Amino acid sequence: MSVVSAKNITKTFGEAPNKTIVLKNISLQINKGEFLSIIGPSGSGKSTLMYLLGLLDVPTKGAIYINGQKTKDISEKDRAKLRNREIGFVFQTYNLLPRTSALANVMLPLNYSNVSRDERKSKAMKLLKDVGLSHRISSFPSQLSGGEQQRVAIARSLICGPSIILADEPTGNLDTKTGEQIINIISQLNKQGKTIVLVTHDNNIAKKTNRIVTIKDGQVLSDKKNR
Amino acid sequence: MDIIESFRTAFSALLRNKVRSALTMLGIIIGVSSVILLISLGAGLQKSITAQFEKLGTGTLYVVPGKFGEGGGLAGGSGMSTNKFKFSDADRIKREINNISAVTPGIESITSVEYRGGKRKGVIFLAIDSSFFAIGDYNVKQGRFFTENENKNAKRVVIVGQTIVEKLMGGVNPLNKQISVRGKKYKIIGVLEKQGSIVGQDQDNMVILPAETANRQIGFDRPTWILVKASSNEIIPTVKKDIEKLLLNRLTDDDFTVLTQEESLNIAEQILGIVRVVFVGIAAISLVVGGIGISNIMFVSVTERTREIGLRKAVGAAPGDIFIQFLIEAVTLSFAGGAIGLLLASIGTLAARLFMPAVVTPFAVILAISFSVAVGIIFGVVPALRASKLEPIEALRYE
Ligand SMILES: Nc1ncnc2c1ncn2[C@@H]1O[C@H](COP(=O)(O)OP(=O)(O)OP(=O)(O)O)[C@@H](O)[C@H]1O
Ligand SMILES: [Mg+2]
Numbered sequence: 001m002s003v004v005s006a007k008n009i010t011k012t013f014g015e016a017p018n019k020t021i022v023l024k025n026i027s028l029q030i031n032k033g034e035f036l037s038i039i040g041p042s043g044s045g046k047s048t049l050m051y052l053l054g055l056l057d058v059p060t061k062g063a064i065y066i067n068g069q070k071t072k073d074i075s076e077k078d079r080a081k082l083r084n085r086e087i088g089f090v091f092q093t094y095n096l097l098p099r100t101s102a103l104a105n106v107m108l109p110l111n112y113s114n115v116s117r118d119e120r121k122s123k124a125m126k127l128l129k130d131v132g133l134s135h136r137i138s139s140f141p142s143q144l145s146g147g148e149q150q151r152v153a154i155a156r157s158l159i160c161g162p163s164i165i166l167a168d169e170p171t172g173n174l175d176t177k178t179g180e181q182i183i184n185i186i187s188q189l190n191k192q193g194k195t196i197v198l199v200t201h202d203n204n205i206a207k208k209t210n211r212i213v214t215i216k217d218g219q220v221l222s223d224k225k226n227r
Numbered sequence: 228m229d230i231i232e233s234f235r236t237a238f239s240a241l242l243r244n245k246v247r248s249a250l251t252m253l254g255i256i257i258g259v260s261s262v263i264l265l266i267s268l269g270a271g272l273q274k275s276i277t278a279q280f281e282k283l284g285t286g287t288l289y290v291v292p293g294k295f296g297e298g299g300g301l302a303g304g305s306g307m308s309t310n311k312f313k314f315s316d317a318d319r320i321k322r323e324i325n326n327i328s329a330v331t332p333g334i335e336s337i338t339s340v341e342y343r344g345g346k347r348k349g350v351i352f353l354a355i356d357s358s359f360f361a362i363g364d365y366n367v368k369q370g371r372f373f374t375e376n377e378n379k380n381a382k383r384v385v386i387v388g389q390t391i392v393e394k395l396m397g398g399v400n401p402l403n404k405q406i407s408v409r410g411k412k413y414k415i416i417g418v419l420e421k422q423g424s425i426v427g428q429d430q431d432n433m434v435i436l437p438a439e440t441a442n443r444q445i446g447f448d449r450p451t452w453i454l455v456k457a458s459s460n461e462i463i464p465t466v467k468k469d470i471e472k473l474l475l476n477r478l479t480d481d482d483f484t485v486l487t488q489e490e491s492l493n494i495a496e497q498i499l500g501i502v503r504v505v506f507v508g509i510a511a512i513s514l515v516v517g518g519i520g521i522s523n524i525m526f527v528s529v530t531e532r533t534r535e536i537g538l539r540k541a542v543g544a545a546p547g548d549i550f551i552q553f554l555i556e557a558v559t560l561s562f563a564g565g566a567i568g569l570l571l572a573s574i575g576t577l578a579a580r581l582f583m584p585a586v587v588t589p590f591a592v593i594l595a596i597s598f599s600v601a602v603g604i605i606f607g608v609v610p611a612l613r614a615s616k617l618e619p620i621e622a623l624r625y626e
Contacts, residue, residue: 051620056620076545076546080540080544080546080548081543083540083541083542083543084542085543089541089542097535097538099243100239108542109542109543112545117231117232156542160543
């Protein structure tokens, strides 16, 4: 069964005269354990698609299914719950809370599920250790390098044990070498069984994934198995 | 979401902008402290005014010069220029009015008193005849009151309060010592028991002279009040009418007012009421201004933290979680303002205790807390709602 799937989704922004169609009738199935990359030129709609898959936005037409459950017409509260439990986000700009310690940033998603503070803390500590930051738990984002911040963000995306990780150009703001470290961490996660969607416009990165979906002008141009 | 976590977040957000938070709380601080001061001082004032009247016992009527509200003072102290009373008015009341148990006229003023080169200003000056001692709740601690004979013969004797002995005379045995009142010497024959202070006035800072002595030595010949004691409470309205009728033979309606104890208390209440309205006005305005300030700052905070809100939503915060978080922040702000206001008002009340039995009641504390929390909730709802309704994707894209 697919972890996340999109059925005939269309996304438009704006009203009649200024209406822009960003995604046109896209269908996509992401299966458990897959390591999938979405590539395409700038403005092709990659981020838009990823936000729709992650329930951060709603499609104009069509529906998104999470673990087989249709997410159309569910309340904002239930969508929040699904994001919390099933989806982990990694953004290009990290999106860590400023003036908040690395540990607290990693713990954040657990604040919205019923987990005791002690458990939140120990889970976050373990994840920070896994991404090699156990010495940086009380540092603020401003005291961390870009690569370190992105590792904190990865730890945060994992803390609720999501079914899928959605990463939008996670190496976009990093130099090649640091970017490679981040990609290594992500492929490691995939090897441990995590389903991963990686948005990128870097073909070399896409080549490291098992499946490459190419988008152009809001449509799927190709969907190929890799390796 | 965990409420404790919400409080943690609220605190750290507020501490991040200490100056801004403090300025925002100012309105609430002023509002809450005025409400509390109003209640505690109002209660204190009322207590002491009531005490002052009760000291003279129930069933007392006050005949004071002037038409009340047009220059007539509450205790008859003012209105001297229009005072047309004579001591003989008291005698006529005593002779011609039925159902009364006592009548006593008195002159009340403020004077300065000297003793061996030392001088004390603002001393309460009371000139009375011996009948007063039967009505007023005064007792001597040392020595004695003057007799009616001493009054009639205008003996130069004086009874003093504790403050005169302690502050002016340096605690010497005052009996038979001479003190100067308005430049003339009088022999101390008695010292009053300690009275304490009423409405901020030290009742022990007092000298009492025989009325006839005051007449001859100083030329004070008009009583500033006449106290009449009715023989029973039921008869008071009748006695009041009779006195008015009697005094109208010699005086006009504008020259005097007969007040029952109840009416006097009502007038005191009215004065308190004005004070109250002023305080309530200040309190209400500051609470509203404070509330608007909180609203304003919360809107700023929501805008500043748009990305934070977007991220929180992305990782699983429901609209309700965000709403609660910002509402708690607003309430924390107003509650802290309320707590500081309460603290300031308590200090103010402690200071006021020097003058009156003011006390911060539990009711006032509960009121302060509920007022400030209510302001936080009322003025925090709209910004919190706006925060909760932000689309996660718009918020994340926000620069
Ligand atoms: N809220 C919006 N309102 C209007 N247009 C939008 C909005 N969001 C996205 N778009 C448009 O949708 C198109 C696709 O945007 P999207 O961010 O998905 O592209 P992308 O493939 O991620 O590009 P990049 O590689 O530059 O990140 C763009 O033309 C963009 O201007
Ligand atoms: Mg993009």
